[in-house]
Amino acid sequence: MTIRELIQTINRGKLEAVYLLFGEERYYARQAEKALIEAALPPEDRDMGLRIFEQDPSVPELMQAIESMPFFGGKNVIIVRDTKLFRAGKNDAGPEASDKSDTRLFDCLQHIPDYTHLLFIAGDKVDKRRKLFKAVEKAGAVVELVPLKARDSREWVQERLREEGKTIAPEALDYLMTGLSFMPQISMGFLDNETQKIALHTGERQRVSLDDVEATLAGVPEVNIFAMIDAMSQKNITLALRLLDGQLATGEPPMRMLMLIARQTRALLYAKELAADGKTSQDIAKILGLHPFVAEKMLGQARRFSEGKLKQILIMISDVDRAIKSGRAGNVSLEGIVIEMCRG
Numbered sequence: 001m002t003i004r005e006l007i008q009t010i011n012r013g014k015l016e017a018v019y020l021l022f023g024e025e026r027y028y029a030r031q032a033e034k035a036l037i038e039a040a041l042p043p044e045d046r047d048m049g050l051r052i053f054e055q056d057p058s059v060p061e062l063m064q065a066i067e068s069m070p071f072f073g074g075k076n077v078i079i080v081r082d083t084k085l086f087r088a089g090k091n092d093a094g095p096e097a098s099d100k101s102d103t104r105l106f107d108c109l110q111h112i113p114d115y116t117h118l119l120f121i122a123g124d125k126v127d128k129r130r131k132l133f134k135a136v137e138k139a140g141a142v143v144e145l146v147p148l149k150a151r152d153s154r155e156w157v158q159e160r161l162r163e164e165g166k167t168i169a170p171e172a173l174d175y176l177m178t179g180l181s182f183m184p185q186i187s188m189g190f191l192d193n194e195t196q197k198i199a200l201h202t203g204e205r206q207r208v209s210l211d212d213v214e215a216t217l218a219g220v221p222e223v224n225i226f227a228m229i230d231a232m233s234q235k236n237i238t239l240a241l242r243l244l245d246g247q248l249a250t251g252e253p254p255m256r257m258l259m260l261i262a263r264q265t266r267a268l269l270y271a272k273e274l275a276a277d278g279k280t281s282q283d284i285a286k287i288l289g290l291h292p293f294v295a296e297k298m299l300g301q302a303r304r305f306s307e308g309k310l311k312q313i314l315i316m317i318s319d320v321d322r323a324i325k326s327g328r329a330g331n332v333s334l335e336g337i338v339i340e341m342c343r344g
Helices: 003-011 027-040 043-049 059-067 100-109 131-139 150-163 170-180 188-201 210-216 221-233 237-249 254-276 281-288 292-303 307-325 331-342
Strands: 018-023 050-053 076-080 116-122 141-145
Touching: 003 027, 003 141, 018 027, 018 131, 027 076, 027 116, 027 188, 043 050, 059 076, 059 100, 059 116, 100 131, 131 141, 150 170, 150 188, 170 210, 170 221, 170 292, 188 210, 221 237, 221 254, 221 292, 221 331, 237 254, 237 331, 254 281, 254 292, 254 307, 254 331, 281 292, 307 331
Parallel strands: 018 116, 018 141, 050 076, 076 116
Antiparallel strands: none
16 A cells, blocks of 8 residues: 555545554654544544654553544554664664563554554654554554655645646646656655646646746756756857856755756766667666656757767766865866866
8 A cells, every 4th residue: 555545545534443554654643643634533623632752652642542542532642753662673683672671562452442543754754664564454454654665756746736726738848847856755845846837826826837847946956957968969158157146046055956957967978878869868868767858858958969069068077076175166167077078
């Protein structure tokens, strides 16, 4: 079961006695908390029926919270954030030794009263061999919070905008996917925040335009770099330098900008080599894990540079990298790279 499926199940009113969410992506953890609270507790019952622990309580305190009968026949919702109960033991004696002090909690988790719903949120990897893990898995639901991949974000963005009463123009969605495709992982909090800003930028209009997305994402480095490379491939020095200066003016470190330029230049060189071997933009999209629109756009950019020019730029980037690290270079060196790429 994925976290989205779990939240949908909760929203339908089908609640488990106990949940364990673990992994890197905290956005969905907060969404699951919200769904569970709203499904189990009316607003007037939340002062008495909701307990949130920011870290593990003592075992007796947690057991008392689980077993305490709510007032007026309602429900208890207990949330334990940043739990360490499901980690591997600190010694090498194996998971069984780690569980010796958890026997009472283990027994409690197997007999959770029907008026209590318990949610554990673990930020780190868990030890699936532990008895506590297996007890939760048997009595409820365990879900890993996996970061969203860029290639999976298209549907999510459209669905999120629909919730705001908006639709998005194809070219606007393609532009957004272009920027996201260069992020190895996407924070759901970041994506949700940017999507909300895009929706707000449209005002009363229902349709999100390309201008809305460009204006909202102007400060996002990954999006800006792609636009800057596109400007350089068209030999538009003025636009390319303006985009670079805009990022540096927001406080983006020169080393990070250099890293992004290097990554994109290597991608252009690889795309050019693949095309020379007869690969199509669809082939390149699959090999590089990109959206087809992005791969086609990248291939068009790559064709405007010679292989020798791209290799020359990578050597320049290496020299500037050493110079910045030694304190001998700064923004001017980055501008030099941009100007050289625009020379063709």
